[in-house]
Amino acid sequence: AIAIRTLFVDRFGNAYMQAGAGIVADSDPWAEDAECLNKAKSILAIVALLDELEEA
DSSP, X not given: XXXXXXXXXXXXXXXXXXEOOOOOTTOOHHHHHHHHHXXXXXXXXXXXXXHHHHHO
């Protein structure tokens, strides 16, 4: 198994994330880039929501 999306929060509350894609011989580089950005956006949306909940 390969972790394509990860989010790590350290003990100080700093968040680190990464998003990737599985590249194969017939992959379209632009589509893979867009896929990575979409995955990252979903992680960032969750972090923003958690931040809002923490402030409430």
